[in-house]
Amino acid sequence: MQDVDRGDGRVRRASVIQSPARPRRRRSRAMDETRVRDRAPLTVIVAPSNASPPRLSPADLLPDGDAAFHPLSAVNGRLTPPGLEPASYATLTPLLPLPPISTVSDKFAYHAGGTFTVIQQQQSYAALSPAAYNEPLSPQSAYSRRSASPNSFERRSPTPPIPSPGLDLNAALLREEQAAQQQAQVQNDTEEINTKELAQRISGELKRYSIPQAIFAQRVLCRSQGTLSDLLRNPKPWSKLKSGRETFRRMWKWLQEPEFQRMSALRLADTPNQQTVKGDNVNNMQQQSYCQPREYAPPVPQGSGMYPGPPPHWEAPVYEPAGDISCFMTLVVYSISHKILIAIVSFVTAAQIPQRGSCKRKEDMGTDMPSPKKPRLVFTDLQRRTLQAIFKETKRPSKEMQVTIARQLGLEPTTVGNFFMNARRRSMDKWKDDDAPSSELDTQCESQDLDHVPSLDSAESEEDHDDQDDHLL
DNA sequence: TAAGAGTCAATAAC
DNA sequence: GTTATTGACTCTTA
Secondary structure (H helix, E strand, C coil): CCCCCCCCCEECCCCEECCCCCCCCCCCHHHHHHHHHHHCCCCCCCCCCCCCCCCCCHHHHCCCCCCCCCCHHHCCCCCCCHHHCHHHHHCCCCCCCCCCCCCCCCCCCCCCHHHHHHHHHHCCHHHCCHHHHCCCCCHHHHHHHHCCCCCHHHHHCCCCCCCCCCHHHHHHHHHHHHHHHHHHHHHHHHCCCCHHHHHHHHHHHHHHCCCCHHHHHHHHHCCCHHHHHHHHHCCCCHHHCCCCHHHHHHHHHHHHCCHHHHHHHHHHCCCCCHHHCCCCCCCCHHHCCCCCCCCCCCCCCCCCCCCCCCCHHHHCCCCCCCCCCEEEEEEEEEEECCEEEEEEEEECCCCCCCCCCCCECCCCCCCCCCCCCCCCCECCHHHHHHHHHHHHHCCCCCHHHHHHHHHHHCCCHHHHHHHHHHHHHHCCCCHHHCCCCHHHHHHHHHHHHHHCCHHHHHHHHHHHHHHHHHHHC
16 A cells, blocks of 8 residues: 555554543443453554554453454455456456446336436436436346447437327326336435445546546545545445435436447547536536535635644644654553543654644745645654554544643644544444455444554555565664 | 535545 | 545534
């Protein structure tokens, strides 16, 4: 993984010993675990990045022999399934059927293409007929409708194959259609999409057509490239998704489109400001953006004037390089009388851990001009390793502990809070390696979530490398 | 109100 | 130039 040393810090060791934490409200299994661990002394060792890595074995870190501990190596595996090699997709002709999304919509009856088309043309994307929305992606159906003839997409053409009907017939059809929509909508809300497979297919299609993620993300999903990348690499099981299902539905929908419409969807938004015109021209597909308003207002773009600006400590950050850091840090956390008393003993060189603004920055050091861009905080190696080591032991450190950690590492408490929040969420990204059905995965995840820290993968692999170095030494 | 979920977007990595 | 990573923001949920 890419997470290599970002600093030269040579932290020798840091340990955190924690004993009984203040009783906390039970929220989940995770909290249970945290509570259990809070009762036991905790030692966190942060090894130097260029020397012996933090080898956090259960024996080292979990005096109670917590069986839930898992080596990080078992977690990594950012998903790039072998079956998704670009070459395999390259062997397909554009009109060959796609492999099935097994769990999706086979139960759905294929909806009359004509009526679907009319709706598709006249409604916004989100309001598409659910039946069509969830039409089967089985090889049979896909193939028969797409590749039977070069004009297969015409089955969804704006001119539906409705036999020159009288008004009554149309009305009946419309009613039938509406009923089907309602029913399908119900199904749509509950039906499961195999997000992993969908992600693989989308990835494959993007590769096959050389569609940049950024374009697809923006045009079809109305999301950022980074978001798409993350979704494709770490698709959450459908059952774990909430509002995020909409994004996968859009992928799904796009995948269901005939090639012609897929490419059209990608092209149409090439026009600047296209997305500002939504649903105001039902007769013009070029104005029919895939994108619908977000579930909530998107963040105000930076530089728009509404961004409140960086926190004070970012204004003139002292981005001290972590180089030449040589320290031996020990964190001792213990509690007395239901109140955590955190004692931190640090052996840090003067330049070791600035209390503020210790985060490195690639540049910006020589510019006095206030940048309109929000500076991105990047943890120093020491900060990252310490946080990761602590996270291994305590997924939900108390507020007090977070404050202490923040103070010790020269970070804002909110930054520390964000780290743990992100780490908790991203530590659940491990269903990716499992081919089991999502329901099964869910069960597995329940027992593994909190012991996997993908963000630590780098540290782990790094450690391996360091181990070798140590060995040489 | 805190934690979770979804996401942005800076930027590192390739 | 494209993709992956990740700190932080906004909104939702418990």
